[in-house]
Amino acid sequence: MTRSVGVVVPTRGDRPAQLREAVAAVLAQDYPGRLSAVVVVDTPPAAAPIVEQVAEQVAGVVIGARHTVRVLPNTLTAGLPGARNTGIAACDTDLVAFCDDDDVWLPGKLSAQVRALEGGGEFASCGIEVEYGCRRVPRLAGVSAVTVEDLVRSRMVMVHSSTFVFERGGLWADESAPAGQNEDWDLALRAARRRPIVHVDRPLVRVRWGGSHYVTRWADRIAGLGWMLDRHPELAVDRRGAARVYGQLAFGHAALGHRREAARWAARALRARFAEPRAPIALAVAAGLISAPTVLSALHNRGHGI
DSSP, X not given: OOOOEEEEEEEOSSOHHHHHHHHHHHHTOOOOSOEEEEEXXXXXXXXXXXXXXXXXXXXXXXXXXTEEEEEEEOOSSSSHHHHXXXXXXXXXXXXXXXXXXXXXXXXXXXXXXXXXXXXXXXEEEEEEEEEETTEEEEEOOSOSEEOHHHHHHOOOTTSOGGGOEEETTSOOOOTTSGGGTTHHHHHHHHHHHHSOEEEEEEEEEEEEOSOOTTTTOHHHHHHHHHHHHHHOGGGGTSHHHHHHHHHHHHHHHHHTTOHHHHHHHHHHHHHHOTTOTHHHHHHHHHTTSSOHHHHHHHHHHTTOOO
């Protein structure tokens, strides 16, 4: 029997055209089973008009006989994890999937992942296509299964929240994540501890960079990395993984103009792995030799982040 799928789409209601495109791409999947989209508006409870506006935004999306769309307010902790958990709780399906409101599922995405899960997996991801400006860069993992060790050594950008498909009931987003930072990485690590993540290594989701609510919130990103180090001590054990996180912390502090903290974290990154490239980049930003936005733009053009 084909399993039913509920797709959680969190939104703030501030990018209606992208939201419509995201929902339309979900409902256009060639998946033969029951498919429902739950759009969760992350807005204060008093802002009921925003929920109504979002409902109007997606009302014109073509819906097939097996498809439904609901629009709900976030009734849990404000922020992305609470919105996702609101959506999970509202699903009555066998499987749950995520799609951010500025990303697009490509044809065949859902069917390929559900087929892959039939081999006994609980949680699936897939390759992505990073869109930044006029460029589109595929990011693939080169593997068919992702382990805890993989996610510790590298964040693995292709294991992205908009690729997640998993069995309903076993996993929830952690609402304690500071400003929602890294909750998807945390969820993937917890899933991989249960069983390796089934990965379909084809670019089946278009991930748009540059418009994220989190892209330049450096204090939140620093707090989110600290939260991950506290929750997942193994991140500090793997030298390559530790150097990457320390280098990201150095860069975040450099972007905020915290030269001393940037230098401290850069030194830790180099002690963990002398070849860690983020350390000298962070030091260059801290010294004013290059700006953080310039670095990010150059990286994003290649489909990479810091």
